[in-house]
Amino acid sequence: MKKKMKFLVCILLMSFASITGQTIKGTVTDESGAPLPFVNVLEKDTANGVSTNEEGHFELKVKRIPVTLVFSSVGFVTLEKTVYSVAEFTVVLKEGNVLDEVVLTGNRSKPRTILDSPVPIDNIDVAELQNSGKPTFDRMLVFKVPSFNAQNQAISDATAHYDPADLRGLGPSRTLVLINGKRKNQSAQVYLNRTPGKGEVGVDLKSIPTAAIERVEVLRDGASAQYGSDAIAGVLNIILKKNVEFSTFSTKAGITSEKDGFNFSADFNTAFDFGEGGFINLTLGYYNQEITNRAGSPGVSDLPDNPLPNWVEWAQENPRLGMKVGQPEMEKMDLFVNIEHPLGEKSTLYSFHGFTKREGKSFAYYRAPYWRQSDVGDTGFLTRPEDFKGYQPTFEAEITDHINAAGIKLLLTEGWNADASITYGSNDVFYTVNNSVNRDYLVDHTVYDTNTGDVIIGGTSPRTFKPGGYRLTNVIGNFDVSGLISEELSTAIGVEYKEEGFRAFEGDPLSYYKGGSDSFAGIKPDEAGKWSRNNFAGYAQLDYDINKDFLFGAAARYEDFSDAGDNFSWKVSGRYKLGEKGAIRASYSTGFRAPTLHQSHITLSQYIIIAGSSEPLLQGTLANDNPAVQALGVPQLTHEISKNLSAGATYKFNKDFSASLDIYQIKVDDRILFSSQIGSDSDNTTTNPVEQILEDNNVVAVQFFINAGDTKTTGGDLVLNYRNIEIGSGKLSASLAANYNKTTIDAINTPKVLADNGYNIFDRQEQGLITNSRPKSKIILGLNYDIEKWNISLNNTRFGEVTVTAPQSGGIDQELEAKITTDLGLVYNLTDKVSINANVNNIFDVYPDPTDPATNTAQAGGRFIYSSEVQQLGQLGTNFSIGLNYQF
Numbered sequence: 025m026k027k028k029m030k031f032l033v034c035i036l037l038m039s040f041a042s043i044t045g046q047t048i049k050g051t052v053t054d055e056s057g058a059p060l061p062f063v064n065v066l067e068k069d070t071a072n073g074v075s076t077n078e079e080g081h082f083e084l085k086v087k088r089i090p091v092t093l094v095f096s097s098v099g100f101v102t103l104e105k106t107v108y109s110v111a112e113f114t115v116v117l118k119e120g121n122v123l124d125e126v127v128l129t130g131n132r133s134k135p136r137t138i139l140d141s142p143v144p145i146d147n148i149d150v151a152e153l154q155n156s157g158k159p160t161f162d163r164m165l166v167f168k169v170p171s172f173n174a175q176n177q178a179i180s181d182a183t184a185h186y187d188p189a190d191l192r193g194l195g196p197s198r199t200l201v202l203i204n205g206k207r208k209n210q211s212a213q214v215y216l217n218r219t220p221g222k223g224e225v226g227v228d229l230k231s232i233p234t235a236a237i238e239r240v241e242v243l244r245d246g247a248s249a250q251y252g253s254d255a256i257a258g259v260l261n262i263i264l265k266k267n268v269e270f271s272t273f274s275t276k277a278g279i280t281s282e283k284d285g286f287n288f289s290a291d292f293n294t295a296f297d298f299g300e301g302g303f304i305n306l307t308l309g310y311y312n313q314e315i316t317n318r319a320g321s322p323g324v325s326d327l328p329d330n331p332l333p334n335w336v337e338w339a340q341e342n343p344r345l346g347m348k349v350g351q352p353e354m355e356k357m358d359l360f361v362n363i364e365h366p367l368g369e370k371s372t373l374y375s376f377h378g379f380t381k382r383e384g385k386s387f388a389y390y391r392a393p394y395w396r397q398s399d400v401g402d403t404g405f406l407t408r409p410e411d412f413k414g415y416q417p418t419f420e421a422e423i424t425d426h427i428n429a430a431g432i433k434l435l436l437t438e439g440w441n442a443d444a445s446i447t448y449g450s451n452d453v454f455y456t457v458n459n460s461v462n463r464d465y466l467v468d469h470t471v472y473d474t475n476t477g478d479v480i481i482g483g484t485s486p487r488t489f490k491p492g493g494y495r496l497t498n499v500i501g502n503f504d505v506s507g508l509i510s511e512e513l514s515t516a517i518g519v520e521y522k523e524e525g526f527r528a529f530e531g532d533p534l535s536y537y538k539g540g541s542d543s544f545a546g547i548k549p550d551e552a553g554k555w556s557r558n559n560f561a562g563y564a565q566l567d568y569d570i571n572k573d574f575l576f577g578a579a580a581r582y583e584d585f586s587d588a589g590d591n592f593s594w595k596v597s598g599r600y601k602l603g604e605k606g607a608i609r610a611s612y613s614t615g616f617r618a619p620t621l622h623q624s625h626i627t628l629s630q631y632i633i634i635a636g637s638s639e640p641l642l643q644g645t646l647a648n649d650n651p652a653v654q655a656l657g658v659p660q661l662t663h664e665i666s667k668n669l670s671a672g673a674t675y676k677f678n679k680d681f682s683a684s685l686d687i688y689q690i691k692v693d694d695r696i697l698f699s700s701q702i703g704s705d706s707d708n709t710t711t712n713p714v715e716q717i718l719e720d721n722n723v724v725a726v727q728f729f730i731n732a733g734d735t736k737t738t739g740g741d742l743v744l745n746y747r748n749i750e751i752g753s754g755k756l757s758a759s760l761a762a763n764y765n766k767t768t769i770d771a772i773n774t775p776k777v778l779a780d781n782g783y784n785i786f787d788r789q790e791q792g793l794i795t796n797s798r799p800k801s802k803i804i805l806g807l808n809y810d811i812e813k814w815n816i817s818l819n820n821t822r823f824g825e826v827t828v829t830a831p832q833s834g835g836i837d838q839e840l841e842a843k844i845t846t847d848l849g850l851v852y853n854l855t856d857k858v859s860i861n862a863n864v865n866n867i868f869d870v871y872p873d874p875t876d877p878a879t880n881t882a883q884a885g886g887r888f889i890y891s892s893e894v895q896q897l898g899q900l901g902t903n904f905s906i907g908l909n910y911q912f
Contacts, residue, residue: 046089047301049112052080052097060097060117061268062149062238068092068104069508070439075238078269078911083301085366087435101679119679119748129202129241129261131567139674142577142597142609143245144686144741150237155808155817157849157863157905159278159287159311161237162189162229165260167821167847169242170763170802171741173220174229175895178318178349180217181544182453184386185352185421188221189229191244191257193765193798194690194737196226198617200247200255203232203262204362204376206429206502207251209449212494212526214622216645216698218893220797222790223698223729225620228451231380231425235274235291236307236360238265244741246668246690248615249579249595252520252561256615256666256692264362264376267303268295270857270911278905280316281869285351285900287313291358302365302373309358315387316350318871318899322886328394334401335394338413346390346416347887350899356382367432375430383422388460388543389884390416396542399463403470404482406461417460417543422493425451431502440507447500454493454529457541461485464538485534492531492547496621498524512569520561526621527554528628540629551627559585559618573601583616587624591616591663606675609686613668619661619696623729624648645727652717653728657775662731667691672741680747687740695733700787701725702778712781732773732785735794739765754811762803764824767795784832789881792829792837797894799824801842815851820844823896828879835880840873845897857911862904869902 052063059080066073067086076082084093089107096102100117107113129145138145146169153164162174174189191199196215201208211228215221243259251259271294279286291309298304323343327335339345362376393401393414401412431445462485470483504518531546540546563581570576577597584590595613602608629644646653648661672686703725704715711719717726742762749756772786801824809816821844828838847865854860875883875891883892890899 046086046110048084048086048089048091048093048107048110050082051112051114052076052082052095053114053116054100055116055118060100063095063097063100063117066094066096068094069511069514070441072435072441075266077267077295081269085301085369085372087370087438129205129243129259138684139601139607139676140575140599142575142599143243143611143670144609144672144684146240146242146244146743148240148242150234150239153237153240154234155815155849155851156819157278157847157861157865159276159289159313159905160230161232161234162187164234165189165229165240167804167819170761170804171244171739171765172242173798173802173895175220175898176351177217177219177895178351178892178899179386179388180215180219180892181386181419182213182421182455183215183217183219184419185354185382185384185423185453186211186213186215186226186228187230188215188219188224188226190221190226190798191242191260192688192690192737192739192763193767194257194692195224195794196221197224197620197696198254198256198692199226200251200253200259201227201229201262202251202259203378203427204264204374204429205261206445206447207449207498207500208262208427209425209451209498210496210620211425212451212453212496212622214620214626218789218793220793220895222793223623223696225622228380228423228425230356230382231358231378231423231451232262233291233307233309233358233360233380235272235293235309236264236305236358236362236378238263244686245611245670245688246595246613246615246666248617248666249581249593249613250563250565252563252581252583253616253618253663256617256664256668256690264360265293265305265307266295266362266364268293268305271295272909272911274907274909276861276905276907278863278903280900281902281904282316285314285316285903287311287905298363299365302363305362307358307360309356309360311354311356313351313354315348315353315385316900317344317348318889318901319344319347319349320883320886320889326392326885326887331394332397332410334410334412335392335397338393345392345887346414348387348416349888349892352384352386354382354384356380370435372433373430374433375428377429378425378427380425381423383420385418385420388417388419389887390414391542396461396463399467400461403466403479405466405484409479415459415461417541418458419544420456420458421453422456423451423453436505436507440505442506443502443504445502447502448498449500450495450497452493452495455491455531455544457489457491457535457544459487460489460542461487462489462534462537462539462541465534468538486541489535489541489546490532491535491541491544492529492552494529494622495527496525498522514567516565518563520563521558522561523556523558524621525554525556526625528552528626545629547628553625555621555625557585557587557621559583575599579613583618585618585663588618588662591618591665602675605677606673608671608673610671611668612670615666615668617664617666617696619663619729623696624661644725646717648729650728652720655777656713656717657777658728658730661696661729662694664695664731665693680749682745684743685740688738690737692733692735692737694731695735696729696731697733697772697786697790698729699727699732699785700790701727702783702785705782713777714781714783730775730785733769733794734771734773735767735769737765737767739763751809752811754809754814757808759806760803761806762801764801765798766800769795787832789829789831792827793893796827796829799826799842799896801825813853815849815853817847817849819847819849821847821897826894826896828875828881828891828894830879830881833880836876836878838873838876838879840891840894840896843870843872843897845870859909860907861909862906864902864904866897866900866902870897871899871901872896
């Protein structure tokens with residue numbers, strides 16, 4: 025009888041727990057008993073989960089007990105445990121391989137491991153990124169993700185302060201970036217100079233401090249049907265740190281072997297309790313870098329015939345001709361906060377907030393005295409005419425970036441969850457041009473002798489200009505519901521509403537007076553303005569586990585933009601397990617990218633280098649809705665459309681050795697292109713319609729955005745991981761990650777008016793930026809050795825070939841050979857809480873091949889040694905850094 029009573033009491037207690045909900049507490053350790061931080065703890069078949077803190081502890085609210093929990097972490101075998109009471113317990117994870125990591129991106133309704141996912145996903149712990157020794161988040165990704173590319177662009181106005189980044193060579197606009205699953209706003213800057221990603225807009229990855237990041241999930245597949253516009257190449261989902269146990273202070277300093285580019289960083293991350301069961305994670309960051317200079321030294325060879333004495337003297341004293349080609353100065357400050365707090369037993373309030381401000385200074389072309397003698401030097405404004413040495417404008421940017429999100433997660437019923445949120449994001453950039461001159465204003469205020477042309481009264485001009493700036497904002501509301509229809513069938517549905525705004529701010533009047541400030545003309549009153557749009561979206565996703573091996577998934581999304589029309593995208597995917605060790609997978613999807621507000625409305629004029637001219641000339645960009653552009657037959661911008669096909673396999677040979685291989689093909693139709701510079705033709709006897717537009721706008725060339733390109737990208741990704749190789753008293757881990765990628769242009773659709781007048785709207789040099797400016801392959805071999813208090817890493821990264829494309833007017837194409845850069849990293853743990861680290865990156869001082877002058881590209885008379893238009897590994901050379909990490 026007593027046994028029956030005890031049994032009934034247990035049943036009653038379990039029933040009571042299932043009704044009221046309970047908090048489960050526990051600790052996760054490795055096989056040696058050391059606590060494991062940042063382990064994912066998920067309620068099986070739901071999105072309800074937490075991460076362990078730095079002492080391996082966790083607390084998870086569940087609706088009922090018993091419950092099955094799934095424990096996963098990078099490098100450990102995933103473990104399932106059924107919990108029958110609220111008593112605290114310890115879980116021990118065995119070392120394993122990355123195919124067992126649980127990921128959330130792309131799987132709203134039912135989190136899956138990398139092995140179970142029907143599409144390729146990387147789960148990268150922040151420690152792996154930091155071990156690279158690179159100073160910023162975007163640079164860390166370059167040396168960890170083979171298909172990710174980003175390099176600094178020297179002498180490219182504001183583009184020099186953003187560094188365009190992309191996946192699979194598809195341009196910055198086609199990678200969606202999320203933070204904690206919420207869409208990150210794009211930057212206010214559109215890349216207009218001749219760099220990779222020209223004419224596109226990306227997310228400002230420099231605005232995300234690494235110290236705030238727990239891990240990054242990289243979905244390498246088209247995901248527009250799940251997440252909307254921009255997800256053609258894939259998705260970066262940045263997961264912020266949560267309730268860490270220790271506060272962490274880190275600092276690092278570095279310099280190049282050329283003794284320039286000094287950089288210093290310091291960051292602090294901590295967490296503290298918030299109310300009953302909540303937390304606040306706080307990150308503060310600071311980063312400062314100085315310029316590097318890798319300019320060529322043409323010296324007197326650049327002088328024109330019959331040079332003046334002051335020109336010769338200047339060129340002899342300054343063989344680099346005053347040029348500064350390299351990374352800009354930058355000072356950056358970050359503040360990130362991640363907050364969660366339970367609301368009763370069934371809901372959680374969450375919010376995160378990020379604020380970044382940075383100031384940077386890059387350099388325009390040095391205005392050589394023989395470029396500016398007549399209109400600046402001879403006025404006597406800067407020096408006596410015979411002493412004139414030219415001047416170098418600086419391009420200075422002040423950039424602020426915000427992201428703020430708040431929402432509530434709700435446990436609706438068993439197996440069903442809801443998430444309601446609102447996100448506000450903004451990015452703005454304001455410019456300052458220093459050490460410059462408005463040449464037209466100077467000449468107009470100079471009095472000349474009408475007979476001799478000599479200066480009688482010298483004029484004047486400001487030296488500092490405020491050319492204006494840009495701001496992009498968005499407000500996004502989301503409501504998502506996910507859950508299990510049955511053990512085999514899971515679903516997610518949701519709606520999204522977004523308001524976007526773009527504003528161009530007028531510059532000061534003298535910055536746009538006539539030709540404007542030299543190097544970057546200000547935004548004119550008729551170029552300034554405010555524009556906005558909205559869009560509504562609804563989606564549904566269904567995953568069907570037909571049996572324990574076969575998974576089938578489908579997703580669909582409808583989206584309607586107030587300015588670009590509507591779109592319907594869909595996706596199907598499947599995965600079939602090969603026993604317990606492997607799987608094959610495939611997916612097919614359609615996708616889209618809406619034109620940005622920048623591309624639809626930006627109008628400006630600026631000085632740029634045009635092939636065949638040794639000095640910058642003025643060109644104009646007209647908005648797509650400008651009547652003059654429409655008169656040329658250029659239609660209103662609309663969506664790009666993509667078709668994504670991928671297939672692959674994953675296999676774990678044993679608990680330490682795993683592999684994955686994926687191939688893909690991505691077709692993009694109606695790709696938005698930023699046209700070539702369209703100027704006067706060679707016929708001087710008649711004026712065609714295009715020439716009339718140039719005359720009406722007082723520019724030498726005009727550019728515009730147009731849906732005109734059809735491209736095809738094919739490639740493959742290979743990932744091999746081998747862990748826990750015992751060597752002596754330590755353990756070695758090895759990884760090989762590789763990407764091959766090729767983009768071809770299938771068609772350029774030219775409006776009839778332009779075609780009839782013989783204009784090429786997207787010439788071979790512009791095409792080369794799409795097809796040849798990023799490495800066609802990248803291979804990363806990583807070795808990591810742990811022994812006692814030491815951690816030693818050696819990484820070799822092979823950047824594949826790129827091609828410098830000669831202009832339409834003539835020249836040869838030059839293929840730049842593949843280059844291998846070798847990085848060495850050392851970490852020494854002084855105590856459990858204090859470690860020092862040192863890195864030597866690019867040990868062998870490898871640079872790209874020098875550009876052949878026969879390419880006839882914009883090398884500006886030898887001022888550039890390396891191409892300013894295509895990128896491989898950058899132009900830093902060897903660089904050193906040393907740092908300290910302290911937990912308390």
